Amino acid sequence: MPTTILLKNGTVLLHGENDHVAPVKADILVSGNKIAQIGPDISAPAADTVVLDCTAKLISPGFIDTHHHVWQTQLKGRHAYHLLLDYLAPGNTAGALFTAEDTFWGQLGGCMEMIDGGTTMVLDHAHITHSPDHAPKAISATVSSGIRSVFGYCETATVTSWTPLTFAAAPPDWFVPxxxxxxxQQPFGDGRVLLGFAFDSYFLPKEMVVERFERARSLGLQLITSHYVRGPIIGQHSVVEMLESYGLLSSDVVFSHASSAPPNDAILLNKANAHVSATPDTELQMAHGFPVAFRDDLFPVASLGVDCHTSNSGDMLTQMRLALQAARGMHNEKFVAVGKNPWTMKHTVEQAFNLGTIKGARAVGMADQIGSIAVGKFADLVIFDTESPAMICGAEHDPVAAVVMHASVRDIETVIVDGQIRKSGGKLLPVAGLNGEQLEWKDVAKKLLESRVRIEAEVQKIDMESAKSRLMESWHMKQENFVDSL
Ligand SMILES: [Zn+2]
Structure with missing residues (x-):
């Protein structure tokens, strides 16, 4: 692996004051895992420097995904018609059907899909701790992929029976140890993979919630992340207000969704510098409420995530575009509904780009290390081919618009994470498998297909409708809140 990489003659997307992004013709020198120099006419410092000609290429900071269940790959394709309640048993709880080995391949597949799409950092809500072997395998796969991650070790509810669906009252004995x-042991993977804590058990008494937050903080975990979806499934209470009242709301907390968060939540989140991750694809589909990424009072603390690559695309280009266009659509509709037209366009491509880059870095507490291209920051870089059919001419006119409005995963030619090339010439480079063997993507794909067959055989044994009913009962959902017309 090269220790020095020189990117010559590219168009570099540089962040400036007030998060303004400007294209600058420059070379970038990567030394080790850091950006060492940005400027014109940089010479290769050593004979073994890898020099990449970036003429007609656009160089972007790597994208940052602040909410993702990375292990789920083998379950792809089954949630196209699922609302949140439909998804819970065959999507979330189905993790209990994964062996530790299945988890390795699912996690590796999820990480590789992200790198393919230019995501270089993920906050992983890893609700896969179904045995003492699961989390170590998931961490090992994350390391193998080369991605940067905060692995949100999760207090996943243990399934004690599928018929009827029943969960253990407390975490297993091995969980806390x-x-x-x-x-x-952390960090893993030469510092790339940090440990975090994923927590959703807000039904617990205050002292137990406080105990878990204090433990996570005393262990030095990078972040605490929680789902927050107000509505008939989880309830109408504010988890933000609850944490504030417990004295736990702080800048190390990231809430996924926060859809329908009341205005007071936004005040508390901004005050605490705690963040939210909007995941437009799943939120729009599964009736979480409208994505909050562009909400005026939450934009300062907003970022974006994929959530379920089993239900939708796993790349941040899609999330940036969807968040932007959905917010514009909602704004425009207010005018259309009363027979008017808005005079000006609301929301910018630059804001969308920032949600996927520097604002993601702020959400994960790493804005001084990632999220923009700057000397001294980690070399997490994405190189687009601006002469592709999708990006041609667009990058000449407005490179940020070319990324947010026109680019797809196909246009991403090279991905560098932590100074290592992970995608080159439009293809993912080999990774280490379960036993350290070198695997091409097609080998990983074969393993995933084998694993999917095994998991699907287990899924077929389960009555998912009965599991859904049991979830409604045990979570105290009211039948009258689930209707097909208003
Ligand atoms: Zn989620």
């Missing part, structure tokens, strides 16, 4: 041990 493993969390403590992993916290001691």
């Amino acid at each position: 493993q969390l403590v041990e992993l916290a001691k």
Whole structure:
């Protein structure tokens, strides 16, 4: 692996004051895992420097995905008609059907899909801790892929029976000792993979919630991440207000969704510098409420995530575009509904680009290390081919618009994470498998297909409708809140 990479003659998207993004013709020198120099006419410092000609290429900071369940790959394709309640048993709880080995391949596949799409950092809500072997395998796959991650070790509910669907009342005996041990061992993968904590059990008494937050913080975990979806499934209470009242709301907390968050939540989140991750694809489909990324009071603390690559695309280009166009659509519709036209366009491509880059870095507490291209930051870079059919001419006129409005995964030619090339010439480079063997993507794909067959055989044994009913009962959902017309 090269220790020095020189990107010659590219158009570099540089962040300036007030998060303004400007294209600058420049070379970039990567030394080790950091950006060492940005400027004109940089010479290769050593004979073994890898020099990439970036003429007609656009160089962007790597994208940052702040909410993703990375392990789920083998379950792709089955949620196209699912609302949140439909998804819970065959999507979320179905993780209990994964062996630790299945988890490795699912996690590796998820990470590789992200790198293919230019995501270089993910906040992983890893609700896959179904045995003491699951989380270590998932971490190992994350390391193998080369991505940067905060692995949100999760207090996943243990399934004790599928018929009827029943969960253990408390986490298993090994859970806390493993969390403590992993916290001691971190970081993993040469510093790329940090440990975080994923927590959703807000039904617990206050002292138990406080205990978990204090433990995570005393162990030095990078972040605490929680789902927050107000509505008939989880309930109408504010988790933000709850954490504030417990004295726990702080800048290390990232809430996924926060759709329908009341105005007071926005005040509390901004005050605490806690963040939200909007995931437009799943939120729009599954009736979470409208994505909050462009909401005026939440934009300062907003970022974007994929959530479920089993239900929708796993890349941040799609999330940036969807968040922007959905917000514009909602704004425009207010005028259309009363027979008017808006005079001006609301929301910019630059804001969308920032949600996927520097604002994601702020959400994960790493704005001084990632999220923009600057000397001293980690070399997490995405190189687009501006002469592709999709990007041609667009990058000449407005490179940020070319990325947000025109680019697809296909246009991403090279991805560098932590100074290492992980995608080159439009193709993912080999990774280490379960036993350290070198695998091409097609080998990983073969493993995923084998694993999917095994998991699907287990899924077929389960009555998912009965599981859904049991979830409604045990989570105290009211039947009258689920209707097909108003
Ligand atoms: Zn989620």
